[in-house]
Amino acid sequence: MEEILAEEHMFIGADTASNILLPFFVKPGYEGLLFQFSYEPKFLDDEALAVNLLKKSLAKYEGALEDQPDFKAYLPLQNLLTLSLFAPDAYLGSAHRQNPCQQHLISESFASYGFQPHPITKGIWKAAVNAHCVITDFCSWKLRIYALCEEEMM
Amino acid sequence: MNWFPVELHCHTKHSDGDFSPAELIEQAKIFGLKGIALTDHNTVAGWEETCSCAEKAGICVLPGVEWTTYFGHMLVLQQKDCGGWMDLQPDRIDAATADLRARGGTIGAAHPFEPGNPVGTGCHWDFSVRHWENFHYYEVMNGENPMEKVRNRKSLLAWTSLLDHGYRLTPTSGIDWHSQLNKEFSYACTYVGVPEKDCTAQGMNHAILSGRTSLTMGPLLTMEVCRESQCGGIGDVCPNGRYTFLLHLDPRRAEHWRHLDLQPREVRLVTNGGRVLFQSPCGECKLESSVMLDVQTSWCRAELWGVVRDRESLIAMTAPIYFSQT
Known part of the structure; x- marks a missing residue:
């Protein structure tokens, strides 16, 4: 198993609605790619701040809060980062889900939920970390990518 | 259809x-x-x-x-x-x-x-x-x-x-x-x-x-317009003019959603700007309504209103029939 990319970074609120594109080179001879992606914190723990932000947001989008007695159902507010993948010749998909700690495998015959299987072709692949929402002051993330040979796929 | x-x-x-x-x-x-x-x-x-x-x-x-x-x-x-x-x-x-x-x-x-x-x-x-x-x-x-x-x-x-x-x-x-x-x-x-x-x-x-x-949240609502030998349905484009509107409500279609307490009360024909052209009381047992209207606007849709979860609500709505001047 060869580590071919190790990236750590910190997002701030202003990074919401942006992407970081991470190209990585895959040498010939591999059968699979393993992606380990995680970020923290997931939740905005300051409930008073969260309620305040929520009230502002709902007032902006939906008008009077008195029409929404159950607005606290939206709590806790959370960060959402996703991982998307591009093979040299195709977009493979995205793991659009709330889990802040994810592991994905791609091969010619198998792919984790959200991605299409694809042969591990030589060339420049790209991972994109998508900042859908950063509600905390900081949100740090890590991405590790490993190339797997045939026997490591068993 | x-x-x-x-x-x-x-x-x-x-x-x-x-x-x-x-x-x-x-x-x-x-x-x-x-x-x-x-x-x-x-x-x-x-x-x-x-x-x-x-x-x-x-x-x-x-x-x-x-x-x-x-x-x-x-x-x-x-x-x-x-x-x-x-x-x-x-x-x-x-x-x-x-x-x-x-x-x-x-x-x-x-x-x-x-x-x-x-x-x-x-x-x-x-x-x-x-x-x-x-x-x-x-x-x-x-x-x-x-x-x-x-x-x-x-x-x-x-x-x-x-x-x-x-x-x-x-x-x-x-x-x-x-x-x-x-x-x-x-x-x-x-x-x-x-x-x-x-x-x-x-x-x-x-x-x-x-x-x-x-x-719909319950019954299927459909609509047709007819004049002389011409008829048009939902999604069609018809010339402006005088039409008989036929509204049909099929409560049997609600079977999959039968658990919900729905009380249909009124069917409406709605046109540009949300203006109501026609309204008629509608009980569970009244499945058909027809009315003749002169349409000079550009679209018309049917709506079913009533009570859903104890609230006055839109229950069903068709896509429009469109009307044009030519």
């Missing part, structure tokens, strides 16, 4: 849904749906497995994607290439939709008035759309208890305004199906009008492109 119940906004484990493709199809079968549109967020990874499961179950699938951008969510059916979602900016929406349409995609605005961050990530429609003619449909009702929510009432008003401006966008509903439905809640269902006797993916898509939908 045959009317088939379908759900046009579904998610699986390929994005943030609880269901595997097989489980989604099983749920669709339980609720009596004849078809679904698979619209996972930013991925087509579930297409093959879902279509395979659906074929065995006799359910048709329109494969699609919910382009889950940072400035609004857009439903795109029958177009596999969705890698551009992350670069879509508010002022680039027209170019993107023109391109998708040219490549054969069927394009809809999803829950345009859903709250945005941090409540719903990128859910609110912040695109600067100048060319609504690139779109085929507009999700007027989204989620559970749709007409109890400000966001859906805003969608209905915005869609009505688009109709007034001459855009013939087909209305749709979407459970936005991520998990088990709650029997305490109301959900809208889209019926698609298909000339063929069986529901197919192609038939579903053609119904959306042709404006043949009827949305």
Whole structure:
């Protein structure tokens, strides 16, 4: 198993609605790619701040809060980062889900939920970390990518 | 015309849904749906497995994607290439939709008035759309208890305004199906009008492109107009003039949603600006209404009003019949 990319970074609120594109080179001879992606914190723990932000947001989008007695159902507010993948010749998909700690495998015959299987072709692949929402002051993330040979796929 | 119940906004484990493709199809079968549109967020990874499961179950699938951008969510059916979602900016929406349409995609605005961050990530429609003619449909009702929510009432008003401006966008509903439905809640269902006797993916898509939908939380509401030997149906374009409108309510269609306490009270014909052209009391037992009207406006839709979950509410609504001066 060869580590071919190790990236750590910190997002701030202003990074919401942006992407970081991470190209990585895959040498010939591999059968699979393993992606380990995680970020923290997931939740905005300051409930008073969260309620305040929520009230502002709902007032902006939906008008009077008195029409929404159950607005606290939206709590806790959370960060959402996703991982998307591009093979040299195709977009493979995205793991659009709330889990802040994810592991994905791609091969010619198998792919984790959200991605299409694809042969591990030589060339420049790209991972994109998508900042859908950063509600905390900081949100740090890590991405590790490993190339797997045939026997490591068993 | 045959009317088939379908759900046009579904998610699986390929994005943030609880269901595997097989489980989604099983749920669709339980609720009596004849078809679904698979619209996972930013991925087509579930297409093959879902279509395979659906074929065995006799359910048709329109494969699609919910382009889950940072400035609004857009439903795109029958177009596999969705890698551009992350670069879509508010002022680039027209170019993107023109391109998708040219490549054969069927394009809809999803829950345009859903709250945005941090409540719903990128859910609110912040695109600067100048060319609504690139779109085929507009999700007027989204989620559970749709007409109890400000966001859906805003969608209905915005869609009505688009109709007034001459855009013939087909209305749709979407459970936005991520998990088990709650029997305490109301959900809208889209019926698609298909000339063929069986529901197919192609038939579903053609119904959306042709404006043949009827949305309901219970009974199926349909409408026809006739004069002399000419008749027109939902989605058709007819010349302005005097018509007999035939409204039909089919309560048997509500079977899959029978748990919900719905009390139909009134049918209405609504035209430009939301103006009510005609209204008539409507009990469970009154299934047909007809009225003669001189139509000089550009569209007309039928609505069913009544009580849902103890609240006065829109229960069902057809897509419009359009009228033109020529």
